[in-house]
Amino acid sequence: MTPESFIAAKASEAIKAIYGADVEASTLQVGVTRKEFEGDFTLVTFPLLRITRQSPDATGAAIGEWLVANCPEINAFNSVKGFLNLSLSNLYWSKVFEAMANDADFGQLPSTGRRVMVEFSSPNTNKPLHLGHVRNNLLGSAVSDLLKAAGEEVIKTTLVNDRGVHICKSMYAWQKRFNGATPESTGKKGDHLVGDCYVEYAKMEKENPSVLDDVHRMLVDWEAGDKEVRDLWQRMNQWVFDGFDQTYKALGISFDKTYYEHDTYLLGKELVQEGLRKGVFVQDPDGSVWCDLTSDGLDRKIVQRSDGTSVYITQDLGTAERRFAENNLDSHVYVVGNEQDYHFQVLKLILAKLGFDWASRIYHLSYGMVELPEGKMKSREGTVVDADDLIEKMYEEAKATSEESGKLAEMSEEEKDRLYHMIGLGALKYFILKVDPKKTMLFDPKESIDFNGNTGPFIQYTHARICSILRKSGVQDGVPHKETVAARGLVNGGDPSGSLGGMKRSGSFRCGSSVQLSQKEIRLVKILNSYPQKVGEAAAAYSPAVIANYCYDLAKEFNQYYHETQILKEPDQDVLGMRLKLIGTVAGVLRKAMNILGIELPERM
């Protein structure tokens, strides 16, 4: 039960007792008290005036008095202009703190029993990944982990667009102009080499438009299964896959299931027939098949060409049907840019018309473009921000900043390398994920991604700082949370409280009765305690940005606490124990939350 719902329930009782009226607790408005007022939570009394028939202040005073008299958890109140501010007791917060600090699964919401597939990345195999793909990949991966934290069973998937005219274009240019060049012979990453072919093809077509006919012939040969064409296709695709794997690995992205378009591009043809039988589709005299969506405010949409071949959406119809059936899905999330809003609107509509009840449980996570100061990225103008370059640049940036700070003297080269990667990637991921997915976001290549302020490194730094204090407190094993500790092979997986070695030496920790929390500590407990709610909110909105901003709020609050409290100087062992447990919990929640974003937190930096 959240503090808000607790207060609402008590306030409901108060209203019943004082005014004899029944007010559903869930209809009461309880919010966090603004920091310029005294109190923890605020009940808005305006909506109650019709029942109480008193002024806002009198209403607030009456309810406040009743609550303080009848609820030991509520300490004090003040009523200001229709806002009843209530203070919860230290005992209440101590109990809340104790409960979450001892809960190893804190922040993991109970299972919903639902299975959801998340499709993201879905690259073309004719050019390397760029910043736009990076946003897609990071969002897809983070949303998957977010949904897991919210209790869903998640299957991460991607649909590789590995066939079609665009692929043939790269193949054609390679045959004509690359003299048998390979990633090995050129030392070039495979996806970049193939990308070069694609660029070269554009030039060729400009010089001589008739090359397009050759490319079309190549596509026909491919469809006919011509051995030579298929071999080349396979070979060049493999180069690209190897390149992608490297980039995915650097980004920390993985999939549970990979679909290839050459396997799925014929799917949906039966659905076209079925649609015709059901009268959902109509056939024009030239043989093309259409779905008339004009009565839904959209246009007519073609689902099969006059030559009998299928179009983009046909395959998506078939793939969706297959996926729901094969995986017994409850829902399906597609992480695809907002330029395809119309496509998904049409897709859902057609599936609904075909009678699939799951059509309404398809969710298009439509994210905004990443733009440069001068507008969209354009490959023709060479303004595309390459993913590999960017990752490399972030690494270098992290390295330079770390070396400047000079705090890593005793670290091995290998550890440093891992750390720079962690920080560089943390900065990049946070930069992208902290922005509301649906918004267009701006990236300025001239100004590198910041490491100060509301950034990934800021949160990583906060975590390293906490770890440093815990180390100095006598906690030998570093961080008192089993997942990280065990993952690093530092201890043999003992229970989380057991790894709090220092805690035992500093006396048994009893929250509540003996230890008084300071105002700052209560603020930290409040923010920590709201974490599960944030996970729920973020998942409902499919927005990792909610988690990112939560992490920032928590880290900032901790840093303020850190600066005004000498944690280790505390002589009272009970208070010291409480503080260590508190900051350990902060570190643990930061870790869980940032892991949802795919960001790791170092113990030193």
Next chain:
RNA sequence: GGUUCCGUAGCUCAGCUGGAUAGAGCAACAGCCUUCUAAGCUGUGGGUCACGCGUUCGAAUCGCGUCGGAAUCACCA
């Protein structure tokens, strides 16, 4: 032209299921390291929440309209 999304400080972004005096970061300026990591903390300046009308006790938040920006409306994917 139709549809959808967006417009908050100089810049990048929070806040949007209606609540009190709209918040951060960057940039600028002024402070804080013999004390647990200064990638930090504190302070100053900076706003017609694009504009108008409406709903409401109360609107950055909801509705309608206007202006500005983006995407999309292919027998491309």
